[in-house]
Amino acid sequence: xxxxxxxxxxxxxxxxxxxxxxxxxxxxxxxxxxxxxxxxxxxxxxxxxxxxxxxxxxxxxxxxxxxxxxxxxxxxxxxxxxxxxxxxxxxxxxxxxxxxxxxxxxxxxxxxxxxxxxxxxxxxxxxxxxxxxxxxxxxxxxxxxxxxxxxxxxxxxxxxxxxxxxxxxxxxxxxxxxxx
Numbered sequence: 551x552x553x554x555x556x557x558x559x560x561x562x563x564x565x566x567x568x569x570x571x572x573x574x575x576x577x578x579x580x581x582x583x584x585x586x587x588x589x590x591x592x593x594x595x596x597x598x599x600x601x602x603x604x605x606x607x608x609x610x611x612x613x614x615x616x617x618x619x620x621x622x623x624x625x626x627x628x629x630x631x632x633x634x635x636x637x638x639x640x641x642x643x644x645x646x647x648x649x650x651x652x653x654x655x656x657x658x659x660x661x662x663x664x665x666x667x668x669x670x671x672x673x674x675x676x677x678x679x680x681x682x683x684x685x686x687x688x689x690x691x692x693x694x695x696x697x698x699x700x701x702x703x704x705x706x707x708x709x710x711x712x713x714x715x716x717x718x719x720x721x722x723x724x725x726x727x728x729x730x
Contacts, residue, residue: 552617556583556609562617563607563624570624572653574603574631582606588681591615591623591659594630594640603631614662625655666730668707673700683723689716706730 553559560581568576584606587593591611595604605627612620629649633640640646642657650657665679667687676697680686686693690704691714704719705712709729711722723730 559583559612566621566624567628570628572628572632574628575635578602579631580604584608588663589661591662592627594627596634603634611662622656623659625653626659629655666707668705669702670705671695671700671702674698688719691715
């Protein structure tokens with residue numbers, strides 16, 4: 551049985567992190583829980599001015615994955631914390647990949663939520679998923695397919711509503727209202 555509240559999750563994550571064999575200075579690590587994130591299971595932020603690392607874990611990802619899988623997310627974020635503390639930067643490159651492999655941490659964490667929107671090309675089989683109403687979603691007429699350069703349509707996955715223009719987006723948004 552894993553943590554049942556956000557505070558319990560943060561406490562358990564910090565305890566778990568301290569037994570992971572990685573040289574992270576935990577005195578310079580803050581832990582937070584996010585209720586807003588819809589794509590990422592965790593994030594590691596670095597404040598260069600005070601050399602402080604913040605590891606932000608996503609509550610819904612934990613609930614979706616369960617504790618056993620979520621420990622991989624914690625190890626993943628610890629690799630970022632280690633890179634920030636040792637090198638002042640972090641990414642998912644060769645150094646990250648090597649350290650992640652040592653810790654059996656995933657290089658990328660799987661998505662825990664389904665995208666609400668899809669961009670679908672009218673000419674080829676390209677498609678992209680979106681969780682939020684980005685400019686590509688709001689103003690698709692100004693953008694093109696990432697593969698062949700043709701126009702694409704936007705689709706609200708749950709309702710099936712589609713649009714190709716900003717006006718179409720506004721209509722869909724108004725009609726869907728609370729179901730957006």
